[in-house]
Amino acid sequence: MKTVSCLSLSGGQGKTSVSLLLGKLLAHQGQKVLMVxxxxxxxxTFYLGHDVQASEPTLLEVLKRQVETADGIYPLAATNLFLIPADEGLHKAQEYLATSGMGALALRYALEAVGNVFDVCIIDSPPQRTQICLSVVGASDWVLIPAEASTKGVNSLLRSLELLEEMGRLRVFTGQVLGVLPFRDKWFGRSQATDSREAIAAMQQVAGAVPVLPSIMESERYKQAIRQGRRLSEMGHADLEFPLYRVIEVLEQEVDNG
Ligand SMILES: Nc1ncnc2c1ncn2[C@@H]1O[C@H](COP(=O)(O)OP(=O)(O)O)[C@@H](O)[C@H]1O
Ligand SMILES: [Mg+2]
Known part of the structure; x- marks a missing residue:
């Protein structure tokens, strides 16, 4: 199983949107996908249409080892797509992770138990540097950093790269950064908005050797696809799926390079 997380240390950077669209596309391509x-x-969890029942285990119980990992996994309506859901109670994992002594490795260990069952695992992460976030970093083979094409996005990228570098030095993060995915890149017809262009140029500077991938354009169509739980190509906008295909291509190249 290849574990890819979407990480970016601010809200509104596209983590959830990219996790969702990428997971659905991979499942559609025939890969068995576990979303976390x-x-x-x-x-x-909400956009995947999963209703958490009070009695059902979620990521919280999986992290705390109160249930087997497999017992926290639910099949979704789409073929090949599975979910370890969350609800607001997940914040209770914070204290457990901080005091259990295996905080940053808890998710990695939990996912190892189902590593033979799935082809890909996509993890959506919180917007702050919490214990849960560190556990996501510890579980990631690859990290994709979505970042809004704005000053806020550049800052989010900067802080995310710093976190990964720090966690790399501590050997908590043993994966690689797959790339930076600019999000909500604004275009008016054939001309790119100045803030978008400047922000993406700044991202290229900040990213150094990490590739800045083709951006996700600002468009209602992505939002519609997310809301309606459909793929962009199903809605007649296959062209907008290009940045997602590029992510999959880069991932495959990295896997091949070992
Ligand atoms: N291509 C897009 N253009 C404009 N807005 C988008 C696009 N894709 C998603 N959105 C919206 O942007 C908002 C923030 O995205 P989200 O994925 O939730 O970010 P994060 O998970 O990093 O907080 C959401 O309300 C989402 O519907
Ligand atoms: Mg989110």
Missing amino acids: DADPQANL
Whole structure:
């Protein structure tokens, strides 16, 4: 199983949107995909249409080892797509992770138990540097950093790269940064908005050797696809799926390079 997380240390950077669209596309391509909602805001769980029942285990119980990992996994309506859901109770994992002594490794260990069952695992992460976030970093083979094409996005990228570097030095993060995915890149016809252009140029500077991938354009169509739970190509906008295909291509190249 290849574990890819969407990480970016601010809200509104596209973590949940990219996790969702990428997971659905991979499942559509025939890969068996496990989605993990590691944000107590539980937006991914909501957009995937999963209703958490009070009696059902979520990521919280999986992290705390109160249930087997497999018992926290639910099949979704789409073929090949599975979810470890979250609800707001996930914030209770914070204290457990901080005091258990295996905080940053808890998610990695939990996912290892199902590593033979799935082809890809996509993890959506919280917007702050919490224990849950560190656990996501510890579980990631690859990290994709979505960042809004704005000053806020550049800052989010900067802080995310710093976190990964720090966690790399501590050997908590043993994966690689797959790339930076600019989000909500604004265009008016054929001309790019100045702030978008400047922000993406700044991202290229900040990213250094990490590739800045083709951006996701600002468009209502992505929002519609997310809201309606459909793929962009199903809605007649296959062209907008290009940045997602590029992510999959880069991931495959990295896997091949070992
Ligand atoms: N291509 C897009 N253009 C404009 N807005 C978008 C696009 N894709 C998603 N959005 C919206 O942007 C908002 C923030 O995205 P989200 O994925 O929730 O960010 P994060 O998970 O990093 O907080 C959401 O309300 C989402 O519907
Ligand atoms: Mg989110």
